[in-house]
Amino acid sequence: MTPHAPIPGPDRPDGPGRPLTGFDVDFTGHEIERRAQILAALGADWDPVEVLRGEEEAYDLLYSGLDAEQQRRYDDLVAAGVLPRRPGGGRAAA
Incomplete structure (x- = not known):
């Protein structure tokens, strides 16, 4: 977390006139772990x-044999x- 300068704001319940303080949270490590778990769940044969x-084959089948309307x-x-x-050419497969 990286502290920033206090953010001006309303009085806080824990003390009058105390400004709020902003901060950043770095989720990089969490994102790497999330992606690793997804790939593990998909398996090595994915x-x-x-x-x-x-x-693509499913879309071709879905848009095949359309009538004129x-x-x-x-x-x-x-x-x-x-x-x-x-x-x-932008036409559904016949």
């Missing part, structure tokens, strides 16, 4: 590239930036 590939709505959502532009 393959992030394969996970992303599976997500669904395709129009899909195109509107892509144009509005709600959905990302997909490979294939």
Whole structure:
């Protein structure tokens, strides 16, 4: 923690006219530990590239076989930036 100059503020209950004091908390160590625990929970066989590939396949399946109205709505959502532009010229897979 790094102390700072007192912050002007209202009177505190523990004494009249005592200003509040600011400080910083460094969570770097906690963040490193959190990330290490996440990676341990995922296991050694976790393959992030394969996970992303599976997500892409799921999106391709989700947006495949759209009828004309669904395709129009899909195109509107892509144009509005709600959905990302997909490979294939921005059209859902047929």
